[in-house]
Amino acid sequence: MAQLLLLLLLLWADFTVGDVHKRIIGGQTCRHDERRYHVQLRGHNPLTNELTLCGGSLINDQWILTASHCWPRENGWNMFAHLNVHPGPEEVVPIPGNNLIPFTENFLEHDIMLVRLPDLDPQLALTLATIRLPDCVAVSILARPSHPEVNQFRLQAKAPLGHFLMEQEGDSGGGVVYRDQIYGVISSGGCRALEEPIRFMNVCKYKEWIQHTARL
Numbered sequence: 478m479a480q481l482l483l484l485l486l487l488l489w490a491d492f493t494v495g496d497v498h499k500r501i502i503g504g505q506t507c508r509h510d511e512r513r514y515h516v517q518l519r520g521h522n523p524l525t526n527e528l529t530l531c532g533g534s535l536i537n538d539q540w541i542l543t544a545s546h547c548w549p550r551e552n553g554w555n556m557f558a559h560l561n562v563h564p565g566p567e568e569v570v571p572i573p574g575n576n577l578i579p580f581t582e583n584f585l586e587h588d589i590m591l592v593r594l595p596d597l598d599p600q601l602a603l604t605l606a607t608i609r610l611p612d613c614v615a616v617s618i619l620a621r622p623s624h625p626e627v628n629q630f631r632l633q634a635k636a637p638l639g640h641f642l643m644e645q646e647g648d649s650g651g652g653v654v655y656r657d658q659i660y661g662v663i664s665s666g667g668c669r670a671l672e673e674p675i676r677f678m679n680v681c682k683y684k685e686w687i688q689h690t691a692r693l
Contacts, residue, residue, distance in 0.1 A: 532651030
């Protein structure tokens with residue numbers, strides 16, 4: 478099998494990272510027909526009034542791919558998927574706890590998760606846009622593994638010299654997309670990519686699990 482290659486130097490041509498455009502100085506607003514697969518995942522704990530915000534990517538009309546740390550495990554949390562956020566109008570869909578499926582191996586959880594949507598109104602389902610899983614053979618990738626972490630297939634990348642990325646709430650879980658295919662799920666990152674790389678989960682390492690779980 479040919480070695481996988483993904484050009485993951487942020488801000489270079491032909492490369493998008495979920496909604497990372499909003500945290501690029503000098504960036505531009507998406508067109509109405511761009512990134513329509515993007516989903517907001519919001520959590521709310523009515524006992525403490527805490528809120529969480531993450532991104533996600535629709536891989537078909539039933540499944541969202543995101544980061545597992547976006548799911549608070551304490552009691553009392555409610556999770557919601559906001560669909561058709563861009564360009565709108567958005568639809569808010571409650572997510573039952575048993576519809577959140579993180580990847581686990583040898584009793585250890587990785588920072589990647591599938592979220593199964595409940596049955597949607599057929600008219601809503603017709604409006605949803607999706608992103609394709611990666612071609613892990615045909616595409617070449619330049620990115621280096623992050624510092625070793627047990628059972629985590631994670632990569633990292635920095636912006637080219639002179640470009641800065643500001644970490645914003647809601648970026649976690651968003652997709653690393655190249656030529657209309659999702660190659661990564663944002664896991665973490667520093668305030669400036671020149672000082673601390675953005676880290677993301679390598680979707681190719683989990684593609685078989687994704688296909689099996691979502692029956693793609």
